[in-house]
Amino acid sequence: MIEGMACVFCAIAAGEIPATVVHETDDVVAFRDLKPVAPVHVLVIPRQHYRDVRDLAADPATMVAVLQAVDVVAASEGLDEGFRVVFNTGGQGGQEVDHVHAHVIGGRQMQWPPG
Ligand code: AMP
Numbered sequence: 001m002i003e004g005m006a007c008v009f010c011a012i013a014a015g016e017i018p019a020t021v022v023h024e025t026d027d028v029v030a031f032r033d034l035k036p037v038a039p040v041h042v043l044v045i046p047r048q049h050y051r052d053v054r055d056l057a058a059d060p061a062t063m064v065a066v067l068q069a070v071d072v073v074a075a076s077e078g079l080d081e082g083f084r085v086v087f088n089t090g091g092q093g094g095q096e097v098d099h100v101h102a103h104v105i106g107g108r109q110m111q112w113p114p115g
Contacts (some may be wrong), residue, residue: 009099027065039107053087079106
């Protein structure tokens with residue numbers, strides 16, 4: 001199997017399964033999380049399959065593209081009062097989908113520390 005072909009976020013990036021896309025470029029896709037934890041909950045992914053943020057760090061141009069998409073989403077979603085960006089990583093980090101994604105979460109007061 002080609003790496004990433006069975007991956008749900010690869011399928012979203014390819015348009016093979018539906019998602020509510022709020023922003024996309026040649027390199028990244030941003031779409032609403034199916035189970036939002038806040039009024040705004042958008043996931044930003046690179047189209048290319050990387051397992052997690054550590055693997056993404058090996059591709060600086062794509063890493064920057066992800067962060068630039070976070071900025072676009074923050075602006076378009078009106079998160080002027082602030083927001084949180086989370087890369088859950090690995091089992092203890094709570095990562096369930098093994099295709100790196102930035103959670104962009106906002107629209108309410110965030111708590112610290114997270115659970
Ligand atoms: P994580 O636990 O960091 O891997 O987060 C995975 C996130 O992906 C969860 O918040 C899920 O609700 C979300 N998710 C899983 N499948 C889909 C999907 N098909 N469309 C949108 N969000 C999804």
